[in-house]
Amino acid sequence: MKTRTKCRLLMAGLILGIGLTGVVALSLGPVQLRLPLDAFQTKILFDLRLPRILLALMVGAALAVAGVLFQGLFRNPLADPYILGTSSGAALGATIAVLSGVNYQFLGLSTRPLLAFIGALLATALVYALGRMGKRPVLTVMLLAGIAVGAFFSAVTSLLLFFRQEELGKIMFWMMGGFAYARWAEVRIVLPYLGGTFLYSWSLARQLNLLLLGEEKAHQLGLAVGDLQRRIVITASVLVAAAVSVSGAIGFIGMMAPHIVRLLIGPDHRYLLPASALAGGLLLLVADTLARTLLSPVELPVGVLTSFIGGPFFLYLLHKGRSALY
Amino acid sequence: MKAAGPILVVEDLSFSFGKRPVLAGLNFTVPTGGITGIIGPNGSGKTTLLKCLNKTLTPTGGRVTFMGQDLSRIKLRTLARLMGVVPQQWTTPFAFTVREVVMMGRFPYLRRWAGESEADRAVVREAMQATNTWALADRLITELSGGERQRVLIAQALAQTPRLLLLDEPTSHLDVNQTLEICALLERLIRTKGLTVLAVFHDLNLAARYCQQLIMLKEGYIYAQGAPEEVLSGPNVDAVFGVKTVVGAEPFTGRPYLYFFLNQGQ
Numbered sequence: 001m002k003t004r005t006k007c008r009l010l011m012a013g014l015i016l017g018i019g020l021t022g023v024v025a026l027s028l029g030p031v032q033l034r035l036p037l038d039a040f041q042t043k044i045l046f047d048l049r050l051p052r053i054l055l056a057l058m059v060g061a062a063l064a065v066a067g068v069l070f071q072g073l074f075r076n077p078l079a080d081p082y083i084l085g086t087s088s089g090a091a092l093g094a095t096i097a098v099l100s101g102v103n104y105q106f107l108g109l110s111t112r113p114l115l116a117f118i119g120a121l122l123a124t125a126l127v128y129a130l131g132r133m134g135k136r137p138v139l140t141v142m143l144l145a146g147i148a149v150g151a152f153f154s155a156v157t158s159l160l161l162f163f164r165q166e167e168l169g170k171i172m173f174w175m176m177g178g179f180a181y182a183r184w185a186e187v188r189i190v191l192p193y194l195g196g197t198f199l200y201s202w203s204l205a206r207q208l209n210l211l212l213l214g215e216e217k218a219h220q221l222g223l224a225v226g227d228l229q230r231r232i233v234i235t236a237s238v239l240v241a242a243a244v245s246v247s248g249a250i251g252f253i254g255m256m257a258p259h260i261v262r263l264l265i266g267p268d269h270r271y272l273l274p275a276s277a278l279a280g281g282l283l284l285l286v287a288d289t290l291a292r293t294l295l296s297p298v299e300l301p302v303g304v305l306t307s308f309i310g311g312p313f314f315l316y317l318l319h320k321g322r323s324a325l326y
Numbered sequence: 327m328k329a330a331g332p333i334l335v336v337e338d339l340s341f342s343f344g345k346r347p348v349l350a351g352l353n354f355t356v357p358t359g360g361i362t363g364i365i366g367p368n369g370s371g372k373t374t375l376l377k378c379l380n381k382t383l384t385p386t387g388g389r390v391t392f393m394g395q396d397l398s399r400i401k402l403r404t405l406a407r408l409m410g411v412v413p414q415q416w417t418t419p420f421a422f423t424v425r426e427v428v429m430m431g432r433f434p435y436l437r438r439w440a441g442e443s444e445a446d447r448a449v450v451r452e453a454m455q456a457t458n459t460w461a462l463a464d465r466l467i468t469e470l471s472g473g474e475r476q477r478v479l480i481a482q483a484l485a486q487t488p489r490l491l492l493l494d495e496p497t498s499h500l501d502v503n504q505t506l507e508i509c510a511l512l513e514r515l516i517r518t519k520g521l522t523v524l525a526v527f528h529d530l531n532l533a534a535r536y537c538q539q540l541i542m543l544k545e546g547y548i549y550a551q552g553a554p555e556e557v558l559s560g561p562n563v564d565a566v567f568g569v570k571t572v573v574g575a576e577p578f579t580g581r582p583y584l585y586f587f588l589n590q591g592q
Contacts, residue, residue: 075419075420203439206433206436210433213430216413219382220380220411221406221431221433222402222433266422267422268422
């Protein structure tokens with residue numbers, strides 16, 4: 001079967017899955033909904049559950065697209081969207097927001113997602129600056145810088161929390177990743193970032209394919225490699241920062257979704273990118289729906305749930321051996 | 327651009343890694359059509375020279391003129407339409423089909439959002455038929471043997487419809503039969519497409535048999551250049567490779583054929 005046909009089938013299936021899961025997710029929750037809806041139930045449906053579902057879909061898609069970009073950049077299908085220390089930067093930003101107690105509204109966003117976004121971008125920018133020699137990013141240096149910067153930012157976060165342990169709970173839930181605070185403001189903020197960066201990434205699809213052949217081969221085929229690498233880092237970082245700022249660091253979606261899609265339709269980015277976005281959205285929507293219903297009315301942090309599934313999945317892939325990884 | 331003039335003119339080309347000179351003052355021309363071979367022991371700068379010619383590395387001195395234009399002023403994308411490069415060894419862990427990999431040779435011709443045209447597909451098909459890879463079209467690149475992958479790489483370079491093909495030891499991973507097939511293919515492309523080939527050879531006898539011109543490198547400078555009969559003289563090979571050479575003649579073509587012995591009791 002042609003890749004295009006396979007991709008269309010897969011995407012149709014994913015859209016169907018998202019629709020069905022969406023309907024189920026809308027109807028599930030601590031408050032039972034019965035038709036006809038009263039004002040309270042309508043509010044729950046449209047102001048809580050619907051934005052939450054949309055946000056889960058968008059964050060999942062953002063993480064999957066960022067995963068695809070970083071996996072292409074590092075030519076490693078197991079690369080994670082948080083590989084460049086993005087999540088630790090966001091965590092520090094969020095911690096500062098909570099501890100400082102400043103309450104400033106910007107485009108309907110409160111201080112916490114705002115500072116998380118800034119922290120995420122700062123951390124990645126720092127890693128990127130450290131990992132560059134001249135004009136070209138050097139990937140190995142960048143990876144190591146990512147680890148170092150991530151550790152440093154986490155240390156600062158831990159230190160701040162150590163002195164203000166009474167605030168630990170507030171920040172903890174966010175660090176574990178979740179959508180408990182998802183409202184329309186978050187949806188409105190993430191949507192343009194996701195839409196813009198996705199279209200831009202898609203326009204780079206053929207160049208991303210070339211990059212998978214290796215820097216030298218891509219260069220020989222007429223691709224300005226350093227320039228593309230810079231674009232990828234910036235695009236993916238904006239995506240991750242936007243996702244992390246509203247939901248905390250949610251693990252493994254950015255690795256699992258592209259991986260499954262690659263197994264089904266191959267590595268061609270023209271198909272991989274849109275299909276992975278849908279798969280990431282569906283995966284995270286399913287995970288979030290489980291997270292808030294499994295132990296209802298207690299809500300599990302969705303990041304804990306995805307890592308619970310993702311960790312063993314990752315180990316399974318490693319165990320299966322290198323040849324089958326891709 | 328006249329086909330008769332040299333396709334490549336190299337003047338006083340130098341390259342250093344930091345303070346360490348790798349290439350020092352190279353001067354040579356590559357005539358249009360035919361095979362020019364680059365030979366020399368490991369570390370003599372052969373691969374570095376190829377990288378300077380395809381803009382992977384920027385020379386630290388001198389001038390390269392490709393098809394009448396200053397190489398440093400040619401855009402990468404334009405260069406990729408005129409020059410194909412086949413590296414020595416290449417793999418990817420990503421499971422593209424052979425057809426997809428060869429189609430990537432059309433990259434310098436494709437616009438960002440445009441799909442591949444019928445003409446692109448025809449070029450790809452022709453390149454694959456010429457390299458005997460058409461039967462592999464739907465196989466995954468990750469499943470091929472070294473020899474098959476090498477032919478796919480040549481097909482990809484041909485899909486760029488280049489005027490000049492740079493090859494870095496194109497046959498070092500191939501068996502005798504595949505080696506001869508690749509060389510025959512190159513000769514055929516030179517005849518039918520007016521292609522020019524500049525290739526690094528490890529096997530001096532193969533170079534002697536197929537090249538019209540040889541450039542012999544030693545420690546980053548040109549020790550000898552010219553026709554194989556002149557360059558592959560006993561004293562030259564002895565001095566550059568540090569062996570004892572007896573030069574014979576290949577019985578069918580009369581080209582030089584070398585026998586090597588260890589240089590003992592110097």
